Amino acid sequence: MNTRKLKFSKPHSTGCERAALAKQQRDLATEISMLQPQALTQANGEESDHGPKYPANFTKGLAHDENGLLEKPEDYQLFVEAINSPDRTLFDTHVQSAKDQNKVFTSTINNTTPEWRGWESPRAGLAYELEGPDPGALAMAPAPRVGSSELAAEMAEVYALATLRDVPFTEIASGGNSKLCAEGGTSQLTSTEIVSLLAGMPFYDGNNVSSSTPLQVDQSGLNAFERNRRLARTGTLTGGLTLDNVFRGSTTGAQTGPYISQFLLAGVNSLDGGTGGTPGFPGLQANFDAEDGFITYGAQIIDQRILTHKNCLDYMTDWTSWLDVQNGANIKNANQFEAKRRFITTPRDLATYVHFDALYQAYLNACLILLDIDTPTSRGFPEQSLSGRRTAFATFGGPHILTLVTEVATRCLKAVRRQKFNYHRRGRPEAMGGRLTLVCAGLKDELGCASAAFEKMFNEIPVELREAIIQHNAEQNNTDMTTIRRVKSVSGCASSPATGNCNLLLPMAFPEGSPMHPAYGAGHATVAGGCVTMLKAFFEMYEDCDSGILRTLKLGDKDYFVPNNDGSKLQNIIGTPLTIQGELDKLTANISIARNMAGVHYYSDYYDSLRMGERVAVGILLEQCPAYGDEVEMTFDSFDGDRINIYGEAGSCPSISIMDKQGIAVSPRDWWLRHTLGQEFSQGY
Numbered sequence: 001m002n003t004r005k006l007k008f009s010k011p012h013s014t015g016c017e018r019a020a021l022a023k024q025q026r027d028l029a030t031e032i033s034m035l036q037p038q039a040l041t042q043a044n045g046e047e048s049d050h051g052p053k054y055p056a057n058f059t060k061g062l063a064h065d066e067n068g069l070l071e072k073p074e075d076y077q078l079f080v081e082a083i084n085s086p087d088r089t090l091f092d093t094h095v096q097s098a099k100d101q102n103k104v105f106t107s108t109i110n111n112t113t114p115e116w117r118g119w120e121s122p123r124a125g126l127a128y129e130l131e132g133p134d135p136g137a138l139a140m141a142p143a144p145r146v147g148s149s150e151l152a153a154e155m156a157e158v159y160a161l162a163t164l165r166d167v168p169f170t171e172i173a174s175g176g177n178s179k180l181c182a183e184g185g186t187s188q189l190t191s192t193e194i195v196s197l198l199a200g201m202p203f204y205d206g207n208n209v210s211s212s213t214p215l216q217v218d219q220s221g222l223n224a225f226e227r228n229r230r231l232a233r234t235g236t237l238t239g240g241l242t243l244d245n246v247f248r249g250s251t252t253g254a255q256t257g258p259y260i261s262q263f264l265l266a267g268v269n270s271l272d273g274g275t276g277g278t279p280g281f282p283g284l285q286a287n288f289d290a291e292d293g294f295i296t297y298g299a300q301i302i303d304q305r306i307l308t309h310k311n312c313l314d315y316m317t318d319w320t321s322w323l324d325v326q327n328g329a330n331i332k333n334a335n336q337f338e339a340k341r342r343f344i345t346t347p348r349d350l351a352t353y354v355h356f357d358a359l360y361q362a363y364l365n366a367c368l369i370l371l372d373i374d375t376p377t378s379r380g381f382p383e384q385s386l387s388g389r390r391t392a393f394a395t396f397g398g399p400h401i402l403t404l405v406t407e408v409a410t411r412c413l414k415a416v417r418r419q420k421f422n423y424h425r426r427g428r429p430e431a432m433g434g435r436l437t438l439v440c441a442g443l444k445d446e447l448g449c450a451s452a453a454f455e456k457m458f459n460e461i462p463v464e465l466r467e468a469i470i471q472h473n474a475e476q477n478n479t480d481m482t483t484i485r486r487v488k489s490v491s492g493c494a495s496s497p498a499t500g501n502c503n504l505l506l507p508m509a510f511p512e513g514s515p516m517h518p519a520y521g522a523g524h525a526t527v528a529g530g531c532v533t534m535l536k537a538f539f540e541m542y543e544d545c546d547s548g549i550l551r552t553l554k555l556g557d558k559d560y561f562v563p564n565n566d567g568s569k570l571q572n573i574i575g576t577p578l579t580i581q582g583e584l585d586k587l588t589a590n591i592s593i594a595r596n597m598a599g600v601h602y603y604s605d606y607y608d609s610l611r612m613g614e615r616v617a618v619g620i621l622l623e624q625c626p627a628y629g630d631e632v633e634m635t636f637d638s639f640d641g642d643r644i645n646i647y648g649e650a651g652s653c654p655s656i657s658i659m660d661k662q663g664i665a666v667s668p669r670d671w672w673l674r675h676t677l678g679q680e681f682s683q684g685y
């Protein structure tokens with residue numbers, strides 16, 4: 001009997017040989033990371049220009065005076081030193097919080113005085129990363145400055161979203177203002193009126209526009225970063241703001257079809273194929289289909305309906321509670337919710353989602369949906385093989401992408417923490433509302449060197465919008481609403497600037513307001529950029545790659561789902577077909593801009609952070625490609641519309657090629673630095 005001797009009875013490398021090859025692979029990954037441009041971050045200069053009270057910067061948690069401004073400049077200086085110093089003990093030994101300064105909170109939660117909150121991972125930006133770009137290699141553009149027309153427009157948008165917080169997205173899109181509240185009612189302005197007011201602001205109409213200095217501006221009056229963010233909204237530098245694109249994201253997909261991504265609404269068929277729409281929560285029923293809104297998570301399910309914050313109830317609309325929050329009062333336990341879950345229907349619903357999400361949650365769910373509907377993986381993967389003899393699982397299959405889409409999140413968080421704490425330290429919108437209240441109340445001189453800049457922002461925000469916020473806050477502070485709230489505040493303080501017709505505090509969706517870290521960049525947006533880039537690279541985005549035809553997403557019998565008027569059911573609608581890539585891009589916008597809807601971020605926080613997260617993901621993919629032992633290729637469109645192709649093979653440096661929307665080649669270096677000042681540290685070792 002003839003027997004063939006096994007040529008490879010063991011792997012071709014084992015023991016010390018394998019260890020040496022593994023080291024070579026790790027060294028290669030290090031080299032790939034080092035060969036990427038090492039971007040140089042520069043802040044917008046407000047910290048040095050607007051001292052000593054730092055009214056444009058993040059001072060939350062430090063001691064504030066009766067006007068909501070920093071009490072002691074040295075507190076902020078010690079805070080910054082403790083963030084950036086190699087001495088890790090300074091936070092515990094030198095930083096003086098409002099609690100350390102014996103500030104007394106006068107607000108109560110359920111009749112109990114709140115505790116002080118801690119700053120969230122303020123030194124995370126000093127941590128090193130062992131996969132993908134080191135946080136120090138990434139950068140963001142300087143944030144818009146107070147006094148620029150862009151920041152005035154951003155603050156006006158956040159104010160507008162606060163007034164529309166309980167108006168269904170379908171109503172906003174049609175120009176109305178009917179609120180989804182138990183008692184009914186309408187918002188102070190219709191979405192049509194709001195679009196008209198925003199469109200008349202200098203940043204949108206292009207007249208008498210003021211840029212962030214000292215960066216160079218062009219004939220439009222905007223610097224390069226302002227111009228990019230302006231074009232992303234409407235595709236033009238003047239005009240173009242409509243109900244179809246207001247409050248939307250910066251990509252084509254985010255501006256196409258219904259406001260909410262299908263990945264936040266629709267479900268899939270149950271494991272046995274579904275039964276055609278069992279109403280409501282299935283309980284013990286095993287069968288459901290896409291319109292029921294359930295995602296299969298193994299033998300369990302994920303319900304796309306969410307628990308939403310109590311309708312029409314906002315927070316921090318009186319000076320006492322606002323000031324306590326600036327001093328770091330921890331009033332997280334004051335949340336109240338609606339009695340029934342529903343599909344995401346209003347901005348408040350979306351804000352609730354991002355108040356409690358697991359950060360990569362929406363993208364994990366999207367991944368589960370894409371796997372369930374058998375979305376093909378990149379045609380450049382070795383599995384599934386053309387012969388059918390190799391199928392994907394541990395590599396290029398479900399376990400691979402489910403891990404990868406979550407793996408990138410922690411890298412994104414470290415990168416954005418470095419930006420927000422170690423460089424920019426941008427103040428949150430809630431703080432800007434306090435500063436604008438001072439201007440309105442005739443106390444602009446309290447803002448010191450920044451007084452003229454804040455007054456300019458105040459004057460650019462339309463009078464009608466300011467009046468709507470004042471009216472909204474008055475309604476929130478009436479007896480009926482304050483009785484419902486679990487946060488109780490001392491009212492009627494004679495020294496409060498937010499009295500009469502000058503209460504321009506930003507109504508907040510969360511009792512505690514913003515998190516205890518600066519605004520720029522945004523953690524949710526950076527993670528969104530990283531996670532969705534992984535999904536776009538892993539799954540095949542094109543029906544026809546050569547022609548660039550994007551793959552259609554169809555989860556129901558018709559083209560897409562939207563919630564009904566009260567969010568209790570999904571409706572399957574015939575309309576313009578949606579694409580997988582477009583709905584993934586929309587998902588990033590929904591999650592990121594939901595933070596604006598809550599009042600805790602600005603549009604530029606979303607725009608620039610999203611693109612930094614994209615680069616974190618690309619850096620990880622470049623390092624991983626040579627480690628698979630096979631040829632690997634993936635192609636997808638960036639958030640700027642570039643066609644990105646990544647190719648790698650065993651043991652060799654990978655390649656990345658980029659074509660912009662006009663089909664013109666872009667160097668990887670220029671792409672990497674596009675949303676920074678274009679500066680970098682010296683490359684290589």
